[in-house]
Amino acid sequence: MSERKKKTSAKPRLGVYGFTGCAGDQLLILHTEDQILNLFEAADIRSFVMASSNPVEENLDVAFVEGSISTEEEEEHIKEIRQRAQIVVALGNCAVSGGPQAMFARDGSFAKRLKDVYGDVEFITDPVEATPIDQVITVDYYLPGCPISQQQTMALIARLIHGAEPEDFLHPVCHECKLNENKCLLLEKKFCLGAVTAGGCGSACPNLGLPCVGCWGPNRDGNFEEQFRLLESFGISFEDVMQRVRNYGGHKILDYIGEIKSTNG
Amino acid sequence: MKESERIDIKPLARVEGNGGIKVEISDNRITNVEVQILEGPRLFETLVIGKTPEENLSLVPRICAICNLSHKYASLRALEKALDLEIPEATDAFRHLMHHGEIIESHSLHIYFLALPDFFGYDNAVEMAKEHGDLVTGALQMKAFGNKIMKLIGGRMIHGENPILGGFGRLPQREVLLSIQSEARELLGFAMNTVDTLEGLEIQEHMERDTQFLCCKPPHDGYDYYGDELITSDGKEHPAKDYKNVIQERVVSHSFAKRSTYNGRPFSVGALARVLLLGNRLKGEARKAYEKLYNERWHRNPLYNNHAQAIEQVFSLEGVIETVNQLLDMESPEIAEPRRSSGIGTGAVEAPRGTLIHHYEIKNGRTAYADYVTPTAMFLDDIEAFIRESGENLLSSRTTDNIELQFEMIARAYDPCISCSAHLVTVEYK
Numbered sequence: 001m002s003e004r005k006k007k008t009s010a011k012p013r014l015g016v017y018g019f020t021g022c023a024g025d026q027l028l029i030l031h032t033e034d035q036i037l038n039l040f041e042a043a044d045i046r047s048f049v050m051a052s053s054n055p056v057e058e059n060l061d062v063a064f065v066e067g068s069i070s071t072e073e074e075e076e077h078i079k080e081i082r083q084r085a086q087i088v089v090a091l092g093n094c095a096v097s098g099g100p101q102a103m104f105a106r107d108g109s110f111a112k113r114l115k116d117v118y119g120d121v122e123f124i125t126d127p128v129e130a131t132p133i134d135q136v137i138t139v140d141y142y143l144p145g146c147p148i149s150q151q152q153t154m155a156l157i158a159r160l161i162h163g164a165e166p167e168d169f170l171h172p173v174c175h176e177c178k179l180n181e182n183k184c185l186l187l188e189k190k191f192c193l194g195a196v197t198a199g200g201c202g203s204a205c206p207n208l209g210l211p212c213v214g215c216w217g218p219n220r221d222g223n224f225e226e227q228f229r230l231l232e233s234f235g236i237s238f239e240d241v242m243q244r245v246r247n248y249g250g251h252k253i254l255d256y257i258g259e260i261k262s263t264n265g
Numbered sequence: 266m267k268e269s270e271r272i273d274i275k276p277l278a279r280v281e282g283n284g285g286i287k288v289e290i291s292d293n294r295i296t297n298v299e300v301q302i303l304e305g306p307r308l309f310e311t312l313v314i315g316k317t318p319e320e321n322l323s324l325v326p327r328i329c330a331i332c333n334l335s336h337k338y339a340s341l342r343a344l345e346k347a348l349d350l351e352i353p354e355a356t357d358a359f360r361h362l363m364h365h366g367e368i369i370e371s372h373s374l375h376i377y378f379l380a381l382p383d384f385f386g387y388d389n390a391v392e393m394a395k396e397h398g399d400l401v402t403g404a405l406q407m408k409a410f411g412n413k414i415m416k417l418i419g420g421r422m423i424h425g426e427n428p429i430l431g432g433f434g435r436l437p438q439r440e441v442l443l444s445i446q447s448e449a450r451e452l453l454g455f456a457m458n459t460v461d462t463l464e465g466l467e468i469q470e471h472m473e474r475d476t477q478f479l480c481c482k483p484p485h486d487g488y489d490y491y492g493d494e495l496i497t498s499d500g501k502e503h504p505a506k507d508y509k510n511v512i513q514e515r516v517v518s519h520s521f522a523k524r525s526t527y528n529g530r531p532f533s534v535g536a537l538a539r540v541l542l543l544g545n546r547l548k549g550e551a552r553k554a555y556e557k558l559y560n561e562r563w564h565r566n567p568l569y570n571n572h573a574q575a576i577e578q579v580f581s582l583e584g585v586i587e588t589v590n591q592l593l594d595m596e597s598p599e600i601a602e603p604r605r606s607s608g609i610g611t612g613a614v615e616a617p618r619g620t621l622i623h624h625y626e627i628k629n630g631r632t633a634y635a636d637y638v639t640p641t642a643m644f645l646d647d648i649e650a651f652i653r654e655s656g657e658n659l660l661s662s663r664t665t666d667n668i669e670l671q672f673e674m675i676a677r678a679y680d681p682c683i684s685c686s687a688h689l690v691t692v693e694y695k
Contacts, residue, residue: 020305022684023281024330024423030378031370031412031422033405040391051378052389053278053673070305100327101307113311124519127305147330147423205426208434213323213426247320 012061012161015047016091017081019067019074020130021099024147025092026050026066032150039154042161060085062160068094068101068250069136073125082137087160090132090139091153093146097217098250101130105251132251141166146215146248149200169200172219173212177203185211189234193245196222196256215248224256229263238262274669276303277676279379279389281331282683286672287519288656295656298649300676302520302683310635318344318430318625321632325623326424328637329685331374334367334419335616336637337428339623342491342612344430347627348603355598356432359418362588363428364490364614365581366414370422371617372536372574372581373411375680376459377404380571383674384466400462403455407578410448414585417441432600439593446589449582453550456579460554463572471664472655472675473565476647477527478538479512480620481505481613488539488546488580490615496542497527505613508622508638522642522686531646534619535679536573537563544576551580567651567678574617574680606630616640618680641686644679651675 018026030036030051039045047055063085069075082088090096098105104113110129133139141160143153156166173194177184180203185192192211194203198219205212218224224245231241239262245253269292275285283304289297309328313321325340326333338360345352377400378390387393394401412422417437420427427434437445478498483489495503495511503511514523526532540547540555541563547555554576563569611624619640626634652672659665 018283020283020307020684022327022330022333024327024333027281027330028423030374031408033409033412036405037391037394048389049276049278050281051279052391053382054388055276055278068305070307071303073303074305099307100309100312100324103312113308121516122518123521124301125303127521130305130307146327201421204421205434208420208427210420210426210429210434213320215323215424243315244320247316247324 011042011044013059014043014045015060015063015081015085016045016050017047017063017065018050019065019078019095019133020070020101021067021092021094023050023066025145028147028150029153032154035154039157043157058084062087062089064089064091065095065133066091068099068130069128069133070101070130071125071127075128075136078133078136087140088133088137089141089143089156090134091143092148093144093215093217093248093250094130095133096142096144097248097252098130098132099146100248102132102250103246103248105129105131106254135251144198144216145200149202152200169198170220171199172222173197173199173201173203173206173216175199176201177206180207182206185209186230191231191234191236191244193227196224196227196245213247214245217249218253218256222256225260228260232263272669272672274673275301277673279382279677280681280683281329282681284681284683286652286676288652288672290656290660293660295653295660298653298656299519300645300648300652302522302686304521304683306521310637313632313635316632317630318348318627318632321625321635322428322430323426325637328639329682330423331371331682332367332616332618332621332685333424334363334415334428335614335621336623337419338364338491339612339614339616339621340625341428341430342614343610343623343625344612344627345603346610346612347608347625348430348610349605349608350431350601350603352431352601353598355592355595356601358588358591358595359433359436359598360428362414362585362592363418365584365588366411366418368411368490368577368581368617370408370411370415371680372578373404373407375617376571376574376578377401377408379680380677383670383677403458407452407455410452414445417445429600431602432598436597442589442592446586449585453579453582456575456582457550457554459575460557460579463575464558468562468566468568469671470562470566471658471671472567472651473562474651474654475565476650477530477532478541479527479532479534479643480539480542481615483543486546487548488543488551492613495613495620497532498542499528505622506611508611508613508624512638512643514638514642520645520686522645524646525643526646531644531650533567533644533647533679534640535570535644536577536617537567537570538619539615540573540576547576547580549583551576551583554579567647567675570678570680618682618685619643639682639685641681641683645681645686648676648679648681
C-alpha cells in the first residue's frame with residue numbers, strides 16, 4: 001500500500017487593491033460573512049488595505065484589482081502591481097470596463113469637461129480619462145459586476161487558490177431571468193437591457209419587476225443591433241437607448257455598438 | 266523625532282477609498298497637515314446631466330458602496346420635491362427601515378472591522394478574532410443583519426434598484442418583516458455588550474480641541490436620520506435648501522475633494538455630531554447606552570465618534586423593531602406619481618458618516634443640474650485640525666512613539682468615505 005504523501009504547499013499570496021471607484025467589489029468580499037474567515041485562513045492575504053493595516057507589498061500569486069485608472073499615479077501603481085503579481089484579476093465594472101465614470105469614453109469631451117470642472121487648478125497627481133485596467137496592463141481574468149457576485153467571486157478565488165482554471169460565465173441576464181421564472185419585461189415593453197448584459201447577478205432587478213439597467217456591462221453574445229431596434233419599437237428614442245447602454249458600458253460597450261446607427265438616418 | 270521631518274501615511278488603511286495623511290514638521294512644530302485624497306475624480310455631477318430621474322437613482326449609489334442606499338435616499342428626497350411627488354406613509358416607513366439597515370451595516374463594519382483593531386492592537390479584525398472570538402462572531406452577525414435588510418428593501422446589498430421614484434419595486438411580506446424584527450431583538454444584547462466594550466477603552470486626549478457640529482434636524486421630536494432643516498452647534502437652524510449659504514466650499518490642491526467650513530471654521534458631521542445635537546431625544550436602550558457613554562470630552566474628541574456609532578447601532582436595532590410594528594398595521598403602498606416634470610429640489614439625509622445633500626434641477630424630465638455634497642468632504646478640514654492639534658501636543662510633550670498610529674486613529678474615527686468625497690470638485694470663477 002503506497003503511503004499517501006501529505007501535500008504541503010505554501011498558502012497563495014493574495015493582494016486586493018482599489019483604484020478609482022466606489023469600493024463596492026472590495027466591500028462585497030468583506031460582506032461575504034460566511035466565507036471571509038475561511039478566505040483569510042486559506043490564503044496569505046499580504047495586502048488588503050481596506051481591511052488591514054501594515055500591508056506587505058512583495059511578490060504575489062494573485063492580485064485582485066478594483067477601480068478604474070483615473071490618475072497618473074494610478075497608472076504607475078497598476079504597472080507596479082503587474083510586475084510583481086503572477087495573476088491579475090480585474091474586479092468589477094470599473095476595472096473591467098471603466099465604470100460609470102467612463103460613460104463618455106472616447107467621445108473626445110474629457111479634456112473639456114475636466115477644464116470646465118477644475119479650471120487650471122494643479123493637483124498632486126494629474127487626472128486622466130477613466131480607463132479599465134487592461135488599457136494599461138495585461139489582465140488574466142475578468143470578474144464583471146457592479147458589484148461582483150459573491151458566488152462567482154468565491155468560486156474564482158477558490159479555483160485560483162487550488163491552482164485550477166476559473167470558469168467563465170457566458171450567459172446574459174436573460175438566461176438567469178428565465179431560470180428565475182420571471183415574466184419577461186420586454187413583453188411589457190419595458191426598457192430592459194437584460195438580453196445584452198453580462199449575467200451573474202442572478203437577474204437581481206427583474207426579480208423585483210424592475211428592468212435591467214446593464215450595470216454588468218455587455219454580454220459577449222448580445223445582439224445589440226436587434227436590441228436597439230426592439231427598444232426603439234417600444235417608442236424609446238435611439239439617443240435614449242444609446243445613453244442607457246453607455247451608462248455602465250464604459251469602454252467595453254464600444255466594441256459592440258460602434259456600428260449601430262439610428263433608423264432615422 | 267528629528268527637527269525637520271515629514272510623516273507620510275500612504276495609503277491610509279482601514280478606511281473606505283484611497284487616501285493618505287501627510288504631516289510636515291520643522292523645528293519641532295507642525296507646519297503642514299494634509300489629508301490627501303488620492304482617488305481620481307469621477308465627476309458624477311456631470312454624468313447625470315441629460316439623464317432621467319430613474320437613471321439618476323440608478324447611478325448615484327455608485328458614488329459609494331458602503332452608503333449606497335443613503336445616496337439613493339437623498340436623491341429620492343430631492344427628486345420627489347423637484348417633481349412634486351408625495352409618498353404614502355408606508356413608503357416612508359419602508360425607507361426608514363431600509364436606512365436603519367444601512368446604519369447597522371455601516372456602523373458595524375466601522376466599529377468592529379475598521380476601528381477596534383487599533384484599540385486592541387491588531388492589524389485587522391481577523392487577527393483580532395483569535396483573542397476576541399465572540400466579538401468578531403457577533404460583529405459578523407450584526408453586519409450580516411444590516412446587509413440582509415439592505416438586500417430585502419434595497420434589492421441587493423450594494424446598488425439595488427428596488428427603491429424607485431414614488432415607492433418600491435417589490436416589498437417583503439408580513440412573515441419576513443416579523444423575522445427581521447425578531448432578529449433585531451436577538452441582536453440587541455450584543456449591541457449593548459459593544460457599548461460596554463467601548464466604555465472600557467482608554468481614550469487618548471492629545472488631539473482635544475473645540476469644534477463645531479452639524480446635522481439634519483428630524484421633522485419630529487425623536488432622534489432620526491433625515492430632515493429638511495440643518496442644525497448647528499451654535500444653536501442655529503437653516504433650511505437644507507439653503508445649504509450653499511451655510512456650508513462654504515473651496516478647492517485644495519492635495520485632494521480631488523472640496524473642503525468645507527461653517528462660519529469660516531472646520532466642522533464635523535456624523536454619529537458624534539448627531540448624538541451631541543440630538544442625543545437628549547433618545548429613548549429606550551439607546552438612551553441607556555447614551556447615558557452610559559456620554560461625557561464632556563465628546564465635544565472635543567473625535568475618537569468618541571466610535572462610541573456614538575455604538576449608540577446609533579442600538580437606536581437602529583430598536584428602530585427596526587418599531588418600524589416593523591408600524592408597517593404591520595399599514596397596507597402595502599401604491600407607487601406615487603410625480604405631478605410635474607420640471608422643478609428644483611434638495612434632499613438631505615444623515616448617511617452613516619454624516620449629513621448628505623443631493624440637489625437637482627429637472628427640466629422636462631431630464632437633469633439640467635445636479636449637486637452632491639458629501640459628509641466626508643465636509644469634515645476633512647476638521648480631521649486636519651485635530652491631527653495638527655495632536656501633533657503639536659505630542660511633539661511638545663515629546664511622546665512621539667507611534668505618532669503615525671495616533672494620526673491614523675483620528676482619521677479613522679471619522680469613518681471617512683474617500684470615494685464619496687472624490688466624486689467631484691467644482692470651481693467657480695467670479
